[in-house]
Amino acid sequence: MAMKARTLGRHFRESFKSVGRNSWMSFASASAVTVTLLLVGVFVMIMMNLNKVADDLEKDVEVKVLVELTADEKMITKLEQDIKNVKGLETIVYSTKEEELEDLIKDFGGKMGLSDQNNPLRAAFYVKASNPQETEKLAKQIDQLPNTYSVEYGEGKIDKLFSFLNLARNIGLGLILALLFTAMFLISNTIRITIVARRREIEIMKLVGATSWFIRIPFVLEGIWIGILGAILPIVIVTVLYINLYELVQPYLVGELFNLLPLTPFLFQVNALILLMGIFIGVWGSFMSVRKFLRV
C-alpha cells in the first residue's frame, strides 16, 4: 500500500475532523478509555509498590546463627567455614558476643545494667540465602552443623509473608488482565456503535473507489486520538495521587526495611504505560470494528 505523503496528511486531517464532528461519540469512547486506564493505572501503582515491598523484605530476610558458649576460637572458625560450604548462601557476617551486647544496649538506649563481665549473650553469624525463599531450607541445614546453639529466623512468619505477597501479585495480575479485556470490550462496543452508523459511509466510500486502507487509516488514527484523549485524565490523577501518597507515607518509612518506589522513574513508567495502553486500546478497537464492514 504505497501511499503518497500528502495522502497520509489527508488521513491525519480527516481523523482530526472526524473526532471533532462526532464530538459526542468521541467523548463517550474517550470516557470509556479514561475509566479503564484510571483503574488500571491505580492498580499498577499498587501492584508495583507491593512488589517493591516484597523485594525489599526478601532482601532483608536474615538468619541469625547463635554459637555454643563452649566453642573456642578454632571451633568458631571451623563453623564459619562449614556455614560457607552450605549451598545457597549469599552473605555471612560474624558478630562477637561483645558486639551483640553493644547492639542490644544501643537498641535499649543504654539503660541496662549489663557489662562485659557478665555478658550473657552468645556470638552470632548473620547469614542470608541467595534466594530469600530458600531461607528456611538454609537455616535447617545450618542447624545440623556442630557448635550451633540455635538458629533464628522469621520461620512461619516469613513463609506466610511470602505466600501472601505471591498471592497478592497473582491476583493483581489477574485483575489487570480482566480489566484490560473489559476495557477492550467496552471500547470496541462504543466504536462499533459509531461504525454501524458509518456503515453506509464505508459502503459509499468503496463505491467511489476507495481502497480498504484508504478507509481504514483515518479510523485507526481516530482511535489513536481517542486513546490519547482518554489517557490524559488518568495520567494527571495517577501522578497527583502518587506524589501525595509518597509524601504522606515515605517519612514514616525512613529506616524501615522497605520503601515505596521513588517518584522518578516510577511515574514516567506508569504514565508511559497508561498512554501506550490508551493508544493500543483505541487502535485495536477501531481496527476490529472497521474490519467487519470492509469485507464487502
Added chain:
Amino acid sequence: MISMKNVYKKYPNGIVAANGLNVEIMQGEFVYVVGPSGAGKSTFIKMMYREERPTSGDIFINDINLATLKSKRVPYLRRQIGVVFQDFKLLPRLNVYENVAFALEVIEESPKVIRKRVMDVLELVGLKHKARMFPTELSGGEQQRVSIARSIVNTPKVIIADEPTGNLDPETSWEIMKVFQEVNNRGTTIIMATHNKEIVNTIKHRVIAVEGGLIVRDEAGGDYGYES
C-alpha cells in the same frame, strides 16, 4: 468500450435478473436503459461497476473482465467509472466540496488540482455557491447534482446512472439532463436507467429495453415505448 457476453445473473433467492444479456456500447454513446419495474435494469447497471457479480458470462470495460476481476482491484475499476445513484449516496459528514473532492483524494491527486477541478465541476452543476453546505442542507435536486459532480470530477470515460431523475421534479430533471448532455458532448459514454418517458422521447438517444432479464429492444434514437 463496454460489452456483455451471455451475462446471466441469479440472485441467492433464486430470482434470475439477467437471463443472457448481449450488448456492445461504444465510447461516447448515450444509452437509455428502460423497462418495467423489476425488469433487471438496476442489476444490469450494478454489474457494470461490480456491485453485483454475474453468475456466468463476461463483462468487459476497456479489456478489463469484471466477471473475473479480483475484489482487491475493484476500487481501481470504480475510479474509471463515474456512478450516479438514485439515492445520491453522499457522505453525510462531509460538505459539498469535500464530497466531490473525495473522488480525487482516493486517487491521490494533489490539493491544487483537487481545488481547481472540484470548483470547476461545481460550477458546471451550478452549486459553486453552496460548496460549504452539508448534504442535509440541500434539496434533492441539489444533492443529485453533487452526486453527478462527484461522478464526473475525475473525468471518467464512462458514467453510469441508475434513475438519476427518479426522485426529482420535472424542472430539476431537465437541468440534470443538461449536465449529462454537456458531459456526453465532451466524449464521455453515458448509460442511464430511467422511467422518465418525456426525457427519453425528447432528448433522443439509443434505447435499450429490458424485460425479464432480457434485452427485448435496442434501437438508436428509439422511444420510451411504455405507458408511464
